[in-house]
Amino acid sequence: MIERYISKEFGVRPDFAFAKDRNARSILPRKVLCSVLYNKEEMKLKAIRDYMQYKTHSNIIHHVRSVEDLYTVDRAFKEKVDRVYDAAYKVYYLNEKV
Secondary structure (H helix, E strand, O other): OHHHHHHHHHHHOOOOHOOOOOOOOHHHHHHHHHHHHHHOOOHHHHHHHHHHHOOOOHHHHHHHHHHHHHHHHHHHHHHHHHHHHHHHHHHOOOOOOO
């Protein structure tokens, strides 16, 4: 459910998590998804690696840290991430649909 919300927020295809594109349009939503899975879902790095079909979990660490960095310098990105995290809170803690 959170993937659909991220795809709408960033204007990408719903299967963005598994797309092999390497442009900013597809990478940013994947970074945010990794961050949500790690911080809100509290998945282990290896589980996220397997889910996202990455070869190593270092990609996940990089994505989570880069979301934190972008969050502090890019206002538009910050607003999108805030909306995604609000939706994630509703999904994971309140069991609501977004």
